[in-house]
Amino acid sequence: MQTRRNFLKALTLSASIAAIGVPFGAQAADTIKVGVLHSLSGTMAISETALKNVALMTIEEINANGGVLGKKLEPVVVDPASNWPLFAEKARQLISQDKVAAVFGCWTSVSRKSVNPVFKELNGLLFYPVQYEGEELEKNVFYTGAAPNQQAIPAVEYLMSEEGGGAKRWVLLGTDYVYPRTTNKILRAFLKSKGVAEADIMEDYTPFGHSDYQTIIANIKKFASEGKKTAVVSTINGDSNVPFYKELGNAGLKATDVPVVAFSVGEEELRGVDTKPLVGHLAAWNYFMTVKNGENDAFIKKYKDWAKKNGVPNADTVVTNDPMEATYVGIYMWKQAVEKAKSTDTDKVIAAIGGQTFKAPSGFTLTMDKTNHHLHKPVLIGEVRADGQFDVVWQTKSPIRAQPWSPFIDGNEGKQGL
Amino acid sequence: MKRTSPWAQRAWLILPLLAAFLLLAAAGQARAAVDEGALQQLATGDFGARIAAIEAIGAGGGEEARRVIAALGAGELGVLDGRVVIVRDGRVTDVGGAVVEAAPDAVDLLRVNNRVRRALATANAALDLSADDATRRLAAAQTLRDNASETLLPVLERALESEQDDAIREIVLLAAAKVNLNADDPAKRLKAVTALGESSDPAVKALLEPFMAQDNGTWREPDALVREAAAASIAAIERRVAVAQNIGTVFSGLSLGSILLLAALGLAITYGVMGVINMAHGELLMVGAYATFVVQGLFRAHLPEWVDWYVVAAIPAGFLAAAAVGVVMERSVLRFLYGRPLESLLATWGISLVLIQAARVVFGPQNVELANPVWMSGGVELAAGVVLPWNRIVILGFAAFVLFLVWLMMNRTRLGMFVRAVTQNRAMAGCVGVPTARVDTLAFAIGAGIAGLGGVALSQISNVGPAMGTGYIVDSFMVVVLGGVGQLAGAVWAAMGLGIVSKFLEGWAGAVIAKILVLVFIIAFIQKRPQGIFALKGRFADN
Numbered sequence: 001m002q003t004r005r006n007f008l009k010a011l012t013l014s015a016s017i018a019a020i021g022v023p024f025g026a027q028a029a030d031t032i033k034v035g036v037l038h039s040l041s042g043t044m045a046i047s048e049t050a051l052k053n054v055a056l057m058t059i060e061e062i063n064a065n066g067g068v069l070g071k072k073l074e075p076v077v078v079d080p081a082s083n084w085p086l087f088a089e090k091a092r093q094l095i096s097q098d099k100v101a102a103v104f105g106c107w108t109s110v111s112r113k114s115v116n117p118v119f120k121e122l123n124g125l126l127f128y129p130v131q132y133e134g135e136e137l138e139k140n141v142f143y144t145g146a147a148p149n150q151q152a153i154p155a156v157e158y159l160m161s162e163e164g165g166g167a168k169r170w171v172l173l174g175t176d177y178v179y180p181r182t183t184n185k186i187l188r189a190f191l192k193s194k195g196v197a198e199a200d201i202m203e204d205y206t207p208f209g210h211s212d213y214q215t216i217i218a219n220i221k222k223f224a225s226e227g228k229k230t231a232v233v234s235t236i237n238g239d240s241n242v243p244f245y246k247e248l249g250n251a252g253l254k255a256t257d258v259p260v261v262a263f264s265v266g267e268e269e270l271r272g273v274d275t276k277p278l279v280g281h282l283a284a285w286n287y288f289m290t291v292k293n294g295e296n297d298a299f300i301k302k303y304k305d306w307a308k309k310n311g312v313p314n315a316d317t318v319v320t321n322d323p324m325e326a327t328y329v330g331i332y333m334w335k336q337a338v339e340k341a342k343s344t345d346t347d348k349v350i351a352a353i354g355g356q357t358f359k360a361p362s363g364f365t366l367t368m369d370k371t372n373h374h375l376h377k378p379v380l381i382g383e384v385r386a387d388g389q390f391d392v393v394w395q396t397k398s399p400i401r402a403q404p405w406s407p408f409i410d411g412n413e414g415k416q417g418l
Numbered sequence: 419m420k421r422t423s424p425w426a427q428r429a430w431l432i433l434p435l436l437a438a439f440l441l442l443a444a445a446g447q448a449r450a451a452v453d454e455g456a457l458q459q460l461a462t463g464d465f466g467a468r469i470a471a472i473e474a475i476g477a478g479g480g481e482e483a484r485r486v487i488a489a490l491g492a493g494e495l496g497v498l499d500g501r502v503v504i505v506r507d508g509r510v511t512d513v514g515g516a517v518v519e520a521a522p523d524a525v526d527l528l529r530v531n532n533r534v535r536r537a538l539a540t541a542n543a544a545l546d547l548s549a550d551d552a553t554r555r556l557a558a559a560q561t562l563r564d565n566a567s568e569t570l571l572p573v574l575e576r577a578l579e580s581e582q583d584d585a586i587r588e589i590v591l592l593a594a595a596k597v598n599l600n601a602d603d604p605a606k607r608l609k610a611v612t613a614l615g616e617s618s619d620p621a622v623k624a625l626l627e628p629f630m631a632q633d634n635g636t637w638r639e640p641d642a643l644v645r646e647a648a649a650a651s652i653a654a655i656e657r658r659v660a661v662a663q664n665i666g667t668v669f670s671g672l673s674l675g676s677i678l679l680l681a682a683l684g685l686a687i688t689y690g691v692m693g694v695i696n697m698a699h700g701e702l703l704m705v706g707a708y709a710t711f712v713v714q715g716l717f718r719a720h721l722p723e724w725v726d727w728y729v730v731a732a733i734p735a736g737f738l739a740a741a742a743v744g745v746v747m748e749r750s751v752l753r754f755l756y757g758r759p760l761e762s763l764l765a766t767w768g769i770s771l772v773l774i775q776a777a778r779v780v781f782g783p784q785n786v787e788l789a790n791p792v793w794m795s796g797g798v799e800l801a802a803g804v805v806l807p808w809n810r811i812v813i814l815g816f817a818a819f820v821l822f823l824v825w826l827m828m829n830r831t832r833l834g835m836f837v838r839a840v841t842q843n844r845a846m847a848g849c850v851g852v853p854t855a856r857v858d859t860l861a862f863a864i865g866a867g868i869a870g871l872g873g874v875a876l877s878q879i880s881n882v883g884p885a886m887g888t889g890y891i892v893d894s895f896m897v898v899v900l901g902g903v904g905q906l907a908g909a910v911w912a913a914m915g916l917g918i919v920s921k922f923l924e925g926w927a928g929a930v931i932a933k934i935l936v937l938v939f940i941i942a943f944i945q946k947r948p949q950g951i952f953a954l955k956g957r958f959a960d961n
Contacts, residue, residue, distance in 0.1 A: 043885060045783050165532055176930050206929040209889050211880050212677075214670035215924040218663070218804070227624035242785065242881045250790070250797050250807035256536040257564070274789040279493070280532050313782035383531060386493060393531045 031074040032067075032344055034059065034331075035094035037105025037115070042082025043238075047323070048107050050268060051129060052077060054324045055104050057306040058331045068335050069342065076100055084114045091115040095124040101344035102127065102334050104327060109133060109179050116141065123346050127334060129326035131263065131285075133182035134404045135412075140346070142353065143374045144330040145323060146286050147402035148186050152233075154379040155261045155284035156187060158394050159231040160194065164381075165259055167231035169200040171220050176205040180235035182409075183263070187233060189408035200228065210240050213247040221251065224258050232260040241265055242273050249277025255383070256280060267319035270388040278384045285322040286377040287362040288390045299328065299361040319389075320361075329360050329375065333368055364399050374402030457486075457513065460528070461497045484545055486513050491538040496525035540565050547577045552586065559589040564621075566593040568600075592617055599625060604641040611644055615651030618658040618801035626652050662801035667921050673810040675917025676817035677876065679910060681890045682897035683824060684740075684869030686909040689898055691841050692861055694752055695759050697766040699894055700887025701773035702866045705743050706736035706873020707882040708777060711786050726791040729878065736874035737867040743773070744866025748859050756858070770887065777884040785883035794878060813875045820871050824906060827864065837861045900940055902950025911951055 036055045038048035059073045067073060076098045080087040087106065094100045095118070102125040106112045109132050119126050119140040126138075131146035158164040170191055174180025184203055191201060202223050204216060224230035236244055241262070248260065261282040267289050270278075289300065300320050307315040337353035338344050354370035367376045376399035382390025405415035489495040489504045496505055503518055504511050505525050510518045530538065539561055546558035559577075562570060574594045581587045591613055598610035611629065614622050629639040629648035639645050681703060688696045696702075710732040717728040747769055755762040790809055797807035828834035836857045839847040848854045880886065897916065901908025916936065923932035944950075 045778075046785070046883070049783060163531070163533060204928060207933050210929055211889065212670075212674050214673065214810075215667070215921055216929065218666055218670070219925070221804075222620060222663070225620040225624065227621070227627075239785065239881045239883070239885075243879060246790070246809075246879060247807070250795060250809060251805045252797060252799070256532050256539060259532055268784075271784055271787065274787055276789075277795070280535055314784070391529050391531075393529075 031072045033074045033076055033100045035100035035103035036075050036077045037103050039082040040079040044082040051327050054327045058328050068338050084110050087111040088114045088118050091118045095122045125346050127330035129330055130323045133179045134406055137404050144326040147404050148406050149403040150377045151284050152183050158381050168228035169230040171232040172203045174205050174235035175237040183235050186406045186408045211243040213244045217247050217251045230258050234260050234262040237264050245278050266321040268321045275388045276386050279386050281384050284381050287322045287325040288382045289320045290389050291363055293363040296361040325361050332358050376401050457502045461502045496527040498525045544573045552583055555586050559586050563589050563593040566596040571597050608644045611647045615654045620659050623655045662804040666804040669806055671918030671921035675914035676814045678897050679913035680817050680872035680875045682894040682909055684865045685894045686898050687865035695763045698770035700891035701770045702740045702869035703873040704887040705740045706870030707877040709736040709739040710874045710877040732874050736870040740870025741863040741867030744863045748862040774884045785881045788877050809878050902952035905952040908950055908952035
């Protein structure tokens with residue numbers, strides 16, 4: 001999903017820090033190597049470091065329970081340093097040099113797009129754990145995050161409903177790059193199919209790292225005052241969310257008047273925000289840390305213990321979030337497929353993984369779709385609480401199937417069977 | 419997809435029920451205690467039962483009911499062993515206010531969603547409309563003005579009878595007028611339409627517009643007098659809204675300008691006056707912001723009752739922290755590189771990376787959370803839809819204050835005179851006995867300290883994280899170069915000009931295009947006038 005700015009810094013960091021592979025553990029012959037490809041420096045480090053942590057924790061857990069096919073897993077962690085071309089290089093190194101059986105990694109759509117050709121060429125296996133814009137289906141990639149119909153569309157449907165406030169006018173607000181643009185294209189088509197007039201949709205974009213939201217908030221207020229109940233759909237990414245929500249609070253736009261639903265704001269992002277003025281604003285995900293069930297309690301406890309044991313900074317306040325859960329589920333899906341195929345061979349694993357199920361921390365049993373490489377996921381909508389966590393106010397009864405090719409984009413009509 | 423929670427189906431019940439309890443509440447405020455059965459229902463019932471319970475509690479009225487409803491709205495109402503309790507500030511009390519011996523964690527807090535919250539807010543406002551405190555009545559009136567509905571009309575009319583304060587009366591009148599727009603009596607409608615002409619809320623305009631609409635050639639509003647009044651009211655509102663919005667835009671431009679100025683002022687000294695291309699300037703802002711964070715932490719730990727004033731204490735702390743970093747930078751690296759701009763550029767860039775990584779190691783890669791103090795939260799409502807946030811007003815004032823200090827320092831102190839002398843002619847200044855090396859260190863420290871002050875201000879509106887500085891370095895250089903190197907006045911004009919121009923462009927073309935246009939404008943301007951808005955007169959000995 002997210003690309004962020006500061007290419008300059010990413011560049012210098014990648015130049016100044018020799019980002020070399022750090023093999024973990026002993027180099028025994030009877031291990032299976034798996035790659036972890038997340039930025040540990042540069043702008044994306046904020047979000048991706050937690051995913052690396054969860055991956056290592058999960059691998060430790062699998063090893064403690066006897067490993068896979070009787071062999072221990074050996075993680076190979078590399079740092080692509082938020083530098084998109086470096087992602088491709090590191091992926092190549094992982095597959096051809098370290099001979100990993102599978103790679104868990106990437107966050108931004110642009111990094112995924114940069115490694116896709118490498119996985120195709122070398123017939124590797126990538127598990128991508130973040131919600132994204134769809135419009136893609138690679139043989140070598142499994143998507144454990146949400147497709148637009150598993151996040152964006154249910155969120156908008158909720159806001160349209162009586163309980164969600166019955167919104168009639170829509171502000172589609174995003175950062176200016178591929179994920180928000182594609183998502184908003186889908187949402188615009190969806191809203192039109194629900195009878196929303198062109199004049200009742202306002203679309204606006206800001207550059208990466210935009211920090212002055214005065215004008216946009218004023219515009220939203222003006223738009224909202226023109227008669228009908230208004231809701232804001234925000235695909236604003238990363239750092240810009242803090243000034244956006246601060247301005248929102250200070251300008252007196254409350255969630256009861258104009259609710260904002262965000263697709264890129266989770267527990268981790270809210271750690272840097274004073275959330276009291278944001279109470280009641282919404283986020284749509286497939287998992288929240290506040291979900292109450294045995295799997296989730298165990299998942300959170302495991303992660304907290306792992307963080308403490310491994311000296312993660314601020315280990316006492318670590319949170320879990322949706323992409324972390326997706327990473328955890330992805331690794332187990334791969335493990336089960338390998339056990340079914342009795343081999344780590346890419347093609348055999350791909351053949352075996354369809355139909356695998358796993359009881360996820362979200363409280364649902366998730367299924368890997370037989371054909372489309374996406375998980376069937378539940379959709380949860382949460383309202384921000386004063387402590388930066390979310391109260392789930394709505395959720396689907398059962399997991400729903402992903403539509404990577406949105407029916408709301410022209411030219412996708414023939415692809416709905418996928 | 420089906421909704422899973424039972425309250426989904428029952429949520430629509432809440433509005434009429436709350437309205438009903440409001441009327442009852444207003445009628446009988448005599449009893450103080452809340453009905454125990456209703457509380458029980460609130461604790462154990464499903465959502466429908468809870469709404470009924472809220473109704474019953476409200477019908478009882480009184481201080482305790484008010485407390486229960488306020489606590490529910492704030493998410494402080496919970497259930498402990500089947501009884502309703504209030505958890506506030508880590509203390510558990512029953513609804514009467516008596517302390518209950520229990521850990522706050524043991525309490526199962528009751529959830530509310532936006533629908534309930536909205537209903538609760540309206541309920542609270544209706545209760546508050548009869549409060550003794552005028553500011554509470556005012557806030558209540560404003561809430562009701564925005565959420566006026568037919569069921570509230572009796573409450574509003576009662577308030578109109580008893581209200582003595584003219585400002586509040588006016589707002590209540592607007593609220594009542596909004597409801598009366600749909601009255602059957604044309605005289606009532608006329609009165610309402612005319613009254614609403616006093617509004618400055620674009621939402622009211624939207625309410626009036628149907629009066630001017632036609633269905634198949636027949637007016638929706640049959641009465642011509644009412645139509646005329648509606649047209650006049652719409653025009654009046656439009657006029658007021660346009661004025662308010664322009665003021666709002668100018669203000670946001672000035673506010674952006676003040677932020678640019680605070681970010682750039684330190685650089686105007688280190689680069690503008692001393693000629694050091696300081697790529698670590700952004701990180702000096704970061705040091706100031708982290709100093710603010712540390713001060714906030716200290717206040718929370720040791721002086722919780724003064725926590726709202728941590729920002730004030732952060733001002734000297736931010737200055738000193740950044741100035742100290744500046745002294746170290748100057749003494750250890752920059753002094754060896756004067757007159758070698760390329761090397762100092764690379765060296766300061768390296769320093770900036772060191773500082774970023776240091777912040778990451780010390781504070782973690784996450785952005786840290788800084789809360790706006792209460793007195794800097796919210797804003798002044800200029801007109802409906804145009805709010806001037808307090809934090810921006812304060813920062814605007816702070817920028818003026820810092821600018822004044824810098825001006826005083828540069829023009830009224832001995833050090834300022836030395837700095838100016840050294841920059842104008844280093845050799846000559848040295849000859850007449852100015853200790854140029856020490857002046858360099860002090861001037862750089864002051865420039866760095868002022869960057870730290872900028873960081874304190876930025877921490878109140880923006881992200882505080884290891885990489886925050888990189889976002890401001892470009893803007894800072896932009897301001898200094900545009901304003902004219904070596905000139906403080908130039909930086910002021912450039913910052914304010916850029917702020918206002920980009921805000922007007924943004925309103926017209928959107929944020930992305932506005933940013934491009936501003937940069938294109940600067941390129942064109944620098945082509946035409948490379949010395950900036952103000953050229954420094956005299957000569958640089960170093961050149």
